[in-house]
Amino acid sequence: MSAYLSLAAMLGLAVGGVLLAYLLHRRTAVAPGAVASLPFLSGWRPAEHALSRYEARYYPMTLLFLAFDVEMLYMYPWATVVASIGTSAIVEMFVLLGVLMTGVLWAWREGALRWT
Amino acid sequence: MTVTEVSVGWVPMAAALLLVVAAAAASLDGALAARSAGQPLGGGLLTPVAETTRLFRQRRRTTAAADLPLQRIGGAGLLTAALLMVAVVPFGRWTVADLTVGIVWFNAMDVLVWAAVWLAGWGPNSAHALVAGYRFLAQALSYELPLMFALTAPAVAAGSLRLGDVVAAQSGLWFVVWMPVAFGVFCVAVAGFSVWGPLGAPASGVFTEASGVDRWLLSTGRYALLTAGAAFGTTAFLGGGHGPLLPAWLWLLVKTAGLLAVLVALRRRLPVVAPERFAAPAWLVALPLVLLQLLFVSVVVVVQA
Amino acid sequence: MDLNRLAARRTAVLAVEVPGWSRTRCALEEHVRDRGWRLAGSPADADLLVVCGRPGARLTAAVDHVWSQLPGPRARAEVTTAADVPATLDRAAAELADGAAQRRDAADRPADPDPGTTATGDGDMGDMDDMDMDDHDMDDSGDMDMGDMDHGDMDHGDMDHGDMDHGDMDMPMPAGIGLAGGGDDDQLPDPDALDLDVLHVPLGPVLPHWPAGLLLHTTLQGELVVSARAEVLLPAEDAPPDAPVHGTPAGRWDAVATLLALAGWDDAATRAARVRDALLAGGQPPEAERLARRITRSRLLRWSLSGLGRLPEGDAHDRLRHWLEGTEQRRSTELTAVAELVTGLDLATARLVVASLDLDTADRVTVPAEAGS
Numbered sequence: 001m002s003a004y005l006s007l008a009a010m011l012g013l014a015v016g017g018v019l020l021a022y023l024l025h026r027r028t029a030v031a032p033g034a035v036a037s038l039p040f041l042s043g044w045r046p047a048e049h050a051l052s053r054y055e056a057r058y059y060p061m062t063l064l065f066l067a068f069d070v071e072m073l074y075m076y077p078w079a080t081v082v083a084s085i086g087t088s089a090i091v092e093m094f095v096l097l098g099v100l101m102t103g104v105l106w107a108w109r110e111g112a113l114r115w116t
Numbered sequence: 117m118t119v120t121e122v123s124v125g126w127v128p129m130a131a132a133l134l135l136v137v138a139a140a141a142a143s144l145d146g147a148l149a150a151r152s153a154g155q156p157l158g159g160g161l162l163t164p165v166a167e168t169t170r171l172f173r174q175r176r177r178t179t180a181a182a183d184l185p186l187q188r189i190g191g192a193g194l195l196t197a198a199l200l201m202v203a204v205v206p207f208g209r210w211t212v213a214d215l216t217v218g219i220v221w222f223n224a225m226d227v228l229v230w231a232a233v234w235l236a237g238w239g240p241n242s243a244h245a246l247v248a249g250y251r252f253l254a255q256a257l258s259y260e261l262p263l264m265f266a267l268t269a270p271a272v273a274a275g276s277l278r279l280g281d282v283v284a285a286q287s288g289l290w291f292v293v294w295m296p297v298a299f300g301v302f303c304v305a306v307a308g309f310s311v312w313g314p315l316g317a318p319a320s321g322v323f324t325e326a327s328g329v330d331r332w333l334l335s336t337g338r339y340a341l342l343t344a345g346a347a348f349g350t351t352a353f354l355g356g357g358h359g360p361l362l363p364a365w366l367w368l369l370v371k372t373a374g375l376l377a378v379l380v381a382l383r384r385r386l387p388v389v390a391p392e393r394f395a396a397p398a399w400l401v402a403l404p405l406v407l408l409q410l411l412f413v414s415v416v417v418v419v420q421a
Numbered sequence: 422m423d424l425n426r427l428a429a430r431r432t433a434v435l436a437v438e439v440p441g442w443s444r445t446r447c448a449l450e451e452h453v454r455d456r457g458w459r460l461a462g463s464p465a466d467a468d469l470l471v472v473c474g475r476p477g478a479r480l481t482a483a484v485d486h487v488w489s490q491l492p493g494p495r496a497r498a499e500v501t502t503a504a505d506v507p508a509t510l511d512r513a514a515a516e517l518a519d520g521a522a523q524r525r526d527a528a529d530r531p532a533d534p535d536p537g538t539t540a541t542g543d544g545d546m547g548d549m550d551d552m553d554m555d556d557h558d559m560d561d562s563g564d565m566d567m568g569d570m571d572h573g574d575m576d577h578g579d580m581d582h583g584d585m586d587h588g589d590m591d592m593p594m595p596a597g598i599g600l601a602g603g604g605d606d607d608q609l610p611d612p613d614a615l616d617l618d619v620l621h622v623p624l625g626p627v628l629p630h631w632p633a634g635l636l637l638h639t640t641l642q643g644e645l646v647v648s649a650r651a652e653v654l655l656p657a658e659d660a661p662p663d664a665p666v667h668g669t670p671a672g673r674w675d676a677v678a679t680l681l682a683l684a685g686w687d688d689a690a691t692r693a694a695r696v697r698d699a700l701l702a703g704g705q706p707p708e709a710e711r712l713a714r715r716i717t718r719s720r721l722l723r724w725s726l727s728g729l730g731r732l733p734e735g736d737a738h739d740r741l742r743h744w745l746e747g748t749e750q751r752r753s754t755e756l757t758a759v760a761e762l763v764t765g766l767d768l769a770t771a772r773l774v775v776a777s778l779d780l781d782t783a784d785r786v787t788v789p790a791e792a793g794s
Contacts, residue, residue, distance in 0.1 A: 030493055030494050030520070030523045030524050030526075030527045031493070031524065031527035031528060035490075035492050035493065035527075035530060036531075036532060036533055036534045037464075037465075037489065037490045037492075037534050037535075038486075038490070038534045038535065038536075038537055038598075040463045040465065040487070040490055041540070041622060041623055042483065042487075042623050042624055042625050042626065042627050042628045042631075042636075043482070043483025043486050043487045043537070043623075043626060043627040044483060044486065044537060044538065044539060044623045045486070045536060045537035045538055045539050045540075045598075046598055046621075047539060047540075047541075047598075047599070047620075047621040048598060048599045048601040048602070048618075048620060048621065049595065049598055049599070049600055049601055050601070050620060051601075052600070052601030052618035052620060053601070053615070053616065053617050053618045054617070054618070054643055055615075055617045055642050055643035055645075056643060057643050057644070057645065116644070116645060116765075116766065116767045
């Protein structure tokens, strides 16, 4: 439990440190407030706001990632018991990983890893 | 070597140590930059101090219709993630947070960086930053899985997710000796989540609109992540505090500094790789290789048991 | 004051080159390097804005807008000959170090952002009627076949008013800027029929490692350039340009330095710039050959540049090799060809490809590219 207390303290320290940096900066900068500016577009006014319905063309890769990422839930507990369970643990896990890897190869052939 | 947890009062010391080592990394980078520019190295060594002074004198900027809360969270996120990473790394015989799932914690923090970098790109409402934020996610999707499996290898070998046990398991042989692929992949991934060197393509875009303390937090966070990554890599693969003569904490520091120096030097010596070029080798070469590495480690562990 | 001196060690300079003043820009880069300063990547990063040459009206408008984006402490200078660079930088450095003046400057700055002008603007800046026109003006769509001349009137012909998301008063306009919308003809078909937006992102003239005066109007969907149109912004009329660097050995190393800087290989880029500056000073840098070998041998660089910007005589890496070996063919890339080459690339790759073309925009200053606009 005390480990998590330390982590909470570290988080508090990080947030506090950032706030302190902002406070210090207000005192040290040539002016405390921020400069209002348009975003940098090579010297031009933006034609529209950048925040938009952005096309992330690599999204098939995100699905591929998700498949493996869910698998990581099993991976970490598995890692601690490989030695005690033995061969069957290795076989079962690597059959699953093999299936997933085949999926990666299929997705690659379908062009999921190329988006430009 | 057993690792004992020290009281919460040592947390600020751990944070300060991380920042000091990160500053040393920035000094080295400055010195290397000075060398290639044909300048005296001494001036370059002052880079972190000079840059901090410059940025604390410089004003902040807010871009029109910016998403300020998210931008701030992103800006602070890098440094925060690095501090939380390093909290679970044993410093020789001591650790501030002796988590039973230290490796999972490190993994969770490095995924936090995804959000931080993307938010820092999204926040300013600027096309260059936005595109770079999304590009970082594409890069992250590619390096993250090899990283996760690389992290699993030491856990399998130690039979534990606790970093203290991982260090103890390396008393005879450092893990890097029999899992070099996992170590290599890990180092590439450290460059990835620190947006550094060959995997630093999105950095300049995400930094486009940041000035003053905002920029300071981003670049400090980047160095801190690199440092935390080096410290973790030392612990998981390079034997942590193991070594002759010197005390354990000093060994950890020396090894971390060495790994960090290599990572810093690589930045200037290598061109960046665009995220879209990086995807195919990451998924089709690094991922299968690190899986084979994991298979090898598992088989060795079972045979020994 | 000591702290200001310390901060000044890392002074970041945003350099703007006007077509015809590459010699001055090279001198600026050399002096920036020799002082231990560095080049800025964006106005937010910059302390100093230095214009090399005498910009024409539209270029001046862009520079003025960028000036409003420097956070401050800030200083601005214009330099027109290589010989003036050291004195100009000294003056600017003194201005930066003057705390009282910088605080006054900060206090005098308006609370609202400088409105600037749109990249597609027709030349008369600050005229509200024209601004409204610009907002409806979707002229960067699809007319890639156009050169650098006379676009002003032509674009109204093929403009599509079907999608009125810019400037339509019924739409919300936070900060006076419209929301992003669909791209009509430019839009790539989306397999999932999602309603996605495009962004109009002008590249240049104020952009690091970018050809002087080049303005590339791009339409982005995600990170991809779906359409582009190029033009060159002119210097002021009475401007006597520098002796050209382009086409000389120094010019080749300048192109190498620019391409490597964009490729993120800082060390080699800096060394290439040093070779360039030594050549400009009339020397024969001994390290040139070794550096050339090192650059040619880098496999990572070859891999990251191969296949980019393919022209009949080769790709970006081939051109880099030709610069290093001094075997490049003199050719002039048409602006329309530039637009075609970058279409379909992502933003970062587009910048690399443009750098790999080593455009000589100063060549075009005699062409009245801004006539009629």
